[in-house]
Amino acid sequence: MKIVTSGASYIDIDAYAGCIAYAELLRLQGEDALAVCTAPLNESVNDTIRSWDASIQTAHEPSERDEFIMIDVSHPEYFDTIVNIEKVSEVIDHHPGFEQYWRDRVGDRALIEFIGAACTLVYEKWKSAGLLDSMSVTSARLLICGILDNTLNFGAKVTTQRDIEAYEELLKIANLPGDFTAQYFSECQSAILRDLVGAMRGDTKVLSFQSFGRPMSVGQLVVWDGSKILAENQDTISQTLSAVKPDWYMNLVVVGEGKSYFIAENREVQHWLEKLLDVRFDNNAAVADRLWLRKEIIKQDIERA
Ligand SMILES: [Mn+2]
Secondary structure, eight states, X not given: OEEEEOBSSOBOHHHHHHHHHHHXXXXXXXXXXXXXXXXXXXXXXXXXXXXXXXXOBXXXXXXXXXXXXXXXXXXXXXXXXXXXXXXXXXXXXXXSSOHHHHHHHHGGGEXXXXXXXXXXXXXXXXXXXXXXXXXXXXXXXXXXXXXXXXXXTTTSTTOOHHHHHHHHHHHHHHOOOTTXXXXXXXXXXXXXHHTHHHHHHHTEEEEOOXXXXXXXXXXXXXXXXXXXXXXXXXXXXXXXXXXXXXXXXXXXXXXXXXXXXXXXXOHHHHHHHHHHHTOOXXXXXXXXXXXXXXXXXXXHHHHHO
């Protein structure tokens, strides 16, 4: 059995969709394949997506003949706990760092490229197999959501022309309403707001920037419309992040506006962000003219240091 799976701590829509759609492709090609993820799903797999008839299992009884195919993850420490690393036969991922490691182990069955979404790579597998006409509507929809989420509606700097092409071709299969993108991100935002503290804890990291003297807690939330969260939740954001470290900031990635909103209360942190990202704080909030991802801010810090 080919077990198509992903990471251990949580599964986002790029991993979830990639596993399901790739297992479907393998079955069409006559393989015995199954998508299995035992990790919890995060808010990017919203209730609408969970209601679709996707074929994925949350548990697996190991067998001698199992082979593992990894989607959206290539760092062996992050693999789903069901994975036996000696039996990994294929890796499809868009995170850098383990390209050579996997090339040495599985040769050209390692497809690791730094593009917007792992779902784009899975789409390209379907395309090169010549089987796009046979893709289920559900798989096309799932792959679209993975691409929208991981590229932040194509606003993230990691987005490539290949992600855009995959999205456009999948739209022809998916039969989705015209306002689907807003619907998708708005629904994810509602899930975040239902448990804001839980969502923040799930995506807060303690980072030591070279151009700032002390470690700070950095929150990041991806939403569609930022004004509501800012107006109603500044106290919750402040309390949750300052409980982790006294120096903190929140990056609210507002996909619907193509902008990041930064929230910080400490003047030292505000000055540091103003200098690093060319933004201006007013009332503990600053608006950037673009989307910033945490990893891009880390890169900016290293380049400017
Ligand atoms: Mn991904």
